[in-house]
Amino acid sequence: MSRTSLSVVTDSVTARAPSKVNLHLGVGPRRDDGYHDLVTVFQALSLHDDIRVARANELSVTVRGEGAGSVPADASNLAARAAQALAGWADRAGYVAIGIEKTIPVAGGMAGGSADAAGALVALAHLWKLDISRDELAEIAAGLGSDVPFALHGNTALGTGRGEQLMQVLSRGEFHWVLALAREGLSTPAVYKELDRLRDTRSGDVDEEGDFLRSPDDLMQALASGDPRAVAPLLHNDLQPAALSLQPTLRRTLRAGVDAGALNGIVSGSGPTCAFLCADEQSAVNVAAELSGAGVARAVRTASGPAPGTRVLGTD
Ligand code: C5P
Numbered sequence: 001m002s003r004t005s006l007s008v009v010t011d012s013v014t015a016r017a018p019s020k021v022n023l024h025l026g027v028g029p030r031r032d033d034g035y036h037d038l039v040t041v042f043q044a045l046s047l048h049d050d051i052r053v054a055r056a057n058e059l060s061v062t063v064r065g066e067g068a069g070s071v072p073a074d075a076s077n078l079a080a081r082a083a084q085a086l087a088g089w090a091d092r093a094g095y096v097a098i099g100i101e102k103t104i105p106v107a108g109g110m111a112g113g114s115a116d117a118a119g120a121l122v123a124l125a126h127l128w129k130l131d132i133s134r135d136e137l138a139e140i141a142a143g144l145g146s147d148v149p150f151a152l153h154g155n156t157a158l159g160t161g162r163g164e165q166l167m168q169v170l171s172r173g174e175f176h177w178v179l180a181l182a183r184e185g186l187s188t189p190a191v192y193k194e195l196d197r198l199r200d201t202r203s204g205d206v207d208e209e210g211d212f213l214r215s216p217d218d219l220m221q222a223l224a225s226g227d228p229r230a231v232a233p234l235l236h237n238d239l240q241p242a243a244l245s246l247q248p249t250l251r252r253t254l255r256a257g258v259d260a261g262a263l264n265g266i267v268s269g270s271g272p273t274c275a276f277l278c279a280d281e282q283s284a285v286n287v288a289a290e291l292s293g294a295g296v297a298r299a300v301r302t303a304s305g306p307a308p309g310t311r312v313l314g315t316d
Contacts, residue, residue, distance in 0.1 A: 010126075010127060010315045010316070011054055011055050011316055012052055012053060012054035012055070012127070012315065012316045013052070013053055013123040013124070013126045013127045013312060013314075013315050013316075014050055014051065014052040014053075014123060014312070014313045014314050014315075015050070015051050015052075015053075015118075015119040015120075015122040015123035015126075015310055015311065015312050015313060016048050016049075016050050016051075016119070016310065016311060016313045017048060017049050017050075017051060017115035017116065017118045017119035017122075017151050017310040018044035018045055018046070018047070018048050018115060018151065018154050018307040018308070018309065018310070019044070019045045019047045019048065019049075019104040019110040019111060019112060019115060019303070020042045020043065020044050020045060020110060020111045020147065020150060020151070020268075020269070021042075021043055021045055021110065021177065021266075021268045021269070021275045021305070022040050022041065022042055022043075022237060022268065022269050023041040023042075023043055023156075023216075023219060023223075023231065023234075023235055023236075023266075024039070024040060024041040024216040024219050024234070024235070024236050024237075025038065025040045025236065025237045025238055025239055025269065026038065026039040026040065026212045026213050026214065026216070026236070026238055027192075027195060027212055027238040027239060028212045028213050029199075029212075030192075030196050035146070035162050036162075036192060036195075037160070037161065037162070037213060038146075038159060038160065038161070038162065038163045038213075039158070039159075039160055039212075039213045039214070039215065039216065040158070040159040040160075040163055041156065041157070041158055041159075041169060041216055041219055041220070041223075042147075042150045042156065042157050042159055042163075042166075043155075043156045043171070043175065043305040043306050044150070044151075044153075044154040044155055044156070044305060044306050044307040044308070044309065045110070045177060045179075045303040045304065045305045045306075045307055046303045046304045046305065046307045047103055047104055047110070047179065047301060047303040048103055048104065048115065048307070049065075049100060049101060049102050049103060049104050049112060049115045049116055049119060050100075050101040050119070050313065051079060051098065051099070051100050051101075051115075051116055051119030051120055051123055052098070052099040052100075052101075052123065053083070053096050053097070053098055053099075053120060053123040053124050053127055054096065054097045054099070054127075055095075055096065055097075055127070056095050056096055056097040057095055058095055059075060059080060059083065059084070059094055059095055059096060059098075060096075060097045060098065061073045061074060061075075061077045061079065061080050061098045061099075061100070062097075062098070062099050062100070063077075063100045063102060064099070064100070064101055064102065065100075065101050065102035065103060066102045066103050066104065066105060066106065067102060067105060067106030067107075067112075067185075068100075068102055070106050070107070070185070071100070071102070071106055071113075077098070077100075077116070078113040078114065078116055078117040078144060078145065078148075079098050079100060079116040079117055079119065079120035080098060080120075081117065081144055082116075082117040082118075082120040082121050082124075082140075082141075082144055082148075083096050083098060083120050083124055085121075085140050085143060085144060086120075086121055086124050086125065086128075086130070086140060087124075089130075089132070089136070089140060090128060090130055090132075092128070096124065096127070098120055100116050100119075102116075105179075105181045105182075105185075105273055106185055107185025107186060107187065107188075108181060108182070108185060108268070108271075108272065108273040109186065109188075109243070109267065109268040109269035109270045109271045109272065109273050110179075110268050110269065110273055111147040111150070111151055111269065113145065114144075114145050114146075114147035114148045114150070114151045115151045115310070117141065117144045117145060117148045117151070118141060118148050118151035118152045118309075118310040119151075119310055121137055121140060121141060121148075121152065121310075122137075122152065122310045122311065122312060123312065125137065126312050126315070127315075134152075137152060138152060138153070138164075138166075141164075142162075142164040146162040146163040146164050147163060147164075147269075148164075149164045149166055150163065150164075150166060151309070151310055152309050152310050153166050153168075153309045154306065154307055154308045154309025154310065155168065155169075155171070155306045155307075155308065155309065156168070156169040156170075156171035156223060156305070156306045157169055158216075158220070169220055169223060170220075170223065170224045171223040171224065171226070171306050172223070172224060172225065172226030173226035174304050174305070174306075175228055175231070175277060175304065175305050175306070176228070176277075176278045176279075176280055176281050176283065176284040176302070176304055177275055177276060177277060177278065177284065177302065177303045177304065177305060178257065178262060178275075178276040178278060178284050178287045178288045178291060178300060178301070178302055178303075179268070179273055179274070179275055179276075179300065179301045179302075179303055180253050180256075180257060180273065180274040180275075180276070180291055180296065180297035180300055181273055181297055181298050181299040181300070181301065182247065182250070182253070182271070182272035182273060182274075182297065182298060183297075183298045184247070184272065185272065186243060186246060186247060186270055186271045186272045187270075188269075188270040190246065191239055191242045191243050191246065191270035191271060192239070192242070192270070194242035194243075194245055194246055195238065195239055195241070195242035198241060198242060198245060212238060216234070216236070218234055219231065219234040219235075219236075222234055228263055228277055228278070228279055228280075229263060229279065231277060232263035232264035232277045233264060235264050235266040235277065236266075237266050237267055237268075237269075239267065239269065239270050239271070240266065240267040240271070242270075243267045243270060243271030243272060244267070246271075247271065247272050249296075250267060250271065250272055250274060252296055253265075253274045253296040253297060254266075254267070254274055256291060256294045256296045257274060257276040257287060257291055258276070260276075260286070260287045260290035260291050260294070261278070261283060261286060261287050261290070262276035262277060262278050262283075262287045263276075263277050263278060263279055264276070264277050265277075274297075276291075281302075281304070284302045285302060288300045288301070288302050
């Protein structure tokens with residue numbers, strides 16, 4: 001083999017995967033399979049993880065960055081499971097070294113694990129030069145977790161089923177967010193379980209109307225208008241009372257963000273990250289500074305949305 005042909009072999013691929021916030025999260029009753037039907041509007045945010053995959057003689061995972069110490073660095077990591085699932089589809093060995101550079105908070109309700117899985121799928125499909133359609137990739141993604149298809153898709157989308165069935169939503173302009181990261185994470189199954197318990201006992205702030213799976217038409221119109229002031233009052237999360245019940249200090253965080261000048265604040269997904277929608281970029285910077293000083297969060301970040309879906313950043 002000549003030197004020239006050797007030099008075109010790709011040894012590693014890096015993909016960038018977005019985080020998400022649910023602008024609307026309607027949760028139906030618990031299904032027989034333990035999941036809940038959802039009607040949700042996802043928005044992908046610029047806060048991201050980078051996932052590098054490199055040819056190797058065995059499967060390995062290394063994790064660096066935000067919360068790295070609490071992410072499993074073995075075959076149970078969702079990115080490793082994604083690699084195994086894609087190797088199964090391609091009928092090949094899943095030997096690959098996965099390196100994850102985290103910025104998305106771990107167990108934060110922003111789909112960080114799902115982003116890592118989506119990143120592994122996109123990077124490996126490129127490394128292995130697989131002839132796989134976006135739909136086939138989305139099907140593998142759905143088998144890995146309810147939020148993985150959206151991490152692939154990005155932008156703004158309406159999610160139904162477990163959240164894995166997606167339809168693009170028209171969203172004009174850029175929205176500016178402040179994210180308050182909590183000191184302790186929350187487990188997604190625990191938050192869903194708490195919602196079931198609150199609904200059974202009809203306690204807390206849980207919605208008792210039962211119209212959980214209505215279509216968020218007003219929100220979608222507001223998104224199409226591109227006006228954050230129209231979007232802000234329509235933010236809604238059925239999981240919020242459950243997250244607040246498990247971490248009552250989040251109430252103070254939500255209040256502090258609005259007091260600091262955000263248009264509205266919401267628990268992101270199953271929490272405990274709180275997401276604040278701001279009028280513009282400058283306002284987000286101001287809210288972030290004030291929130292940092294208020295001592296209600298472990299860390300504060302700014303982010304914008306909608307961000308693109310998982311994509312290849314580069315190859316070596
Ligand atoms: O699909 P994923 O593995 O991300 O879901 C994690 C957990 O969150 C599930 O085991 C379930 O307890 C809960 N969940 C749910 N209904 C959904 C999505 C997740 O009850 N639609």
